[in-house]
Amino acid sequence: MKFIELKNVNKTYKNGITAVADMTVSVAKGEFVFVIGLTASGKSTFIKMLYREEKPTSGTVFVGGLNVGKLRNRKVYKLRRKVGIVFQDFKLLPRLTVYENVAFALECIGMKGSEIRPKVLNALERVGLKEKVRSFPGELSGGEQQRVCIARAIVNEPKLLICDEPTGNLDPETSEEIMKVIENINKELGTTIIMATHDKDIVNRMKKRVLVINHGVLVGDYAKGSYKTNESM
């Protein structure tokens, strides 16, 4: 079984809008996959189903051996501990320092204090923010905040890193830095990466597998390096 497997997945919201229609796709362990599509194309719903922010209406979603659709509300944490999530709007706690923000993720799952420290410093070093541990999020630039967010997502060594438009709020140079960090995580830790994005430059340059979603339908699945922007978007 592949690491992520979706079979005939449909998602219809309560207001009748079908966000994802009959999607079947799988992603192997260690793959780097871009998910692209216009706004309201359903790619966010697709991403959200991977960490059970949304449940599929029909069909099955498997992530790391867990049946996401059948996962009960109380058991969601089991999935979340295998998955790191990076958001466009960072979602950092403003009153905690950089160190505390990253450590928060480990404290929540009850890890020992002496284990937390090296892990947090390690994660911050990986994203290049070791000298900013005592800063507060408000004192950091957008790119730095996003790197804190990435550090928080990878600190528990997840098998899967989900990035929902991580460069959406950043300028091209900063985006470049962020992408380097994410690519390194993929190469060095072997973490599977699913990244939703609008940024055509990044997709073109990085030459990874690309999933194109349009009106909730998977219209293209391009193997590594075979995707060119002008083909379908």
Next chain:
Amino acid sequence: MIMRKEVIRQMRACRIFFRSIRDAFKSVVRNFSLSFASIMCTTITLILVAVAIVAAANVQNATKLIEDELTIVTYLKKDVTEEQIENIKTELKSYKYIDEVEFKSKDEWKLEMSNYDDSFKTVLDYLDENPLKDSFVLKVNDVKKLSETSEYVKAVTGVDTVKYGEGMVEQVISVFDVVQKIVVVVVIALILVTGFLISNTIKLTIFSRRSEIEIMRLVGASNITIKLPFLFEGLIIGLIGSVIPICITIYGYVILYSRLHGKLFSNMIMLIKPYPFVFNVSLIVVAIGALVGMYGSIKAVRKYLKV
């Protein structure tokens, strides 16, 4: 190996437990204005609860005292024989509402009356024959059956007259009964109101921390881990909120008791002795504060745990 896993699991649970307590204290201090509002709400309602409990306990106590002293006196006819007296005694004893039957002969009455007043003594001594009647003093186990019991006793052969605190006693007791019921309703209503107020004020603190809850969920905190700090926060608010009500209960009741010399209006309504009564009431107040605080905060946080 399984043992080791179990130990690790338990240690993790401990850490989460103590971190929750720490976070709860932090949160109470950091959101002090809101915490203060919750604490004041709790304080005010708990004062009312404490007053209501004290009132209810005293009413119940007074009712019980009156009930305990309630007796029916039945005088026997002049011409009853020893044998008949025995028969009447067994007959009375067998009745379901009668607890105790005590025989009091006319000579005993004479002695008692003579001791009570000298003029009685002169009169009674002047007469050759004892004009008084033999009697039974009956203790009834249910006050509400007082008139029913007296009807029964009247019908027993050899019984002349039946006397009890007709009407008045029953009225007093039925009034007390109503008062007690009202007080219970008031206490329950107050507890509900407190729960509602605490839940609402904690909702406000939680609203400002919903992003924190969201992130906790996203990084894989279990629901119980998220709930615990809020549970302790409610507990802390409830406990702090019950401090003033307890002081008022203890000092207030002790002072009231000594001012009134332990009775209300007359000797009929005796107040409960302050110790250990005030401590029991304090315990109840603390328990209500703690439980209601925890319930309120859990109710408030539950909303944010649904996805």
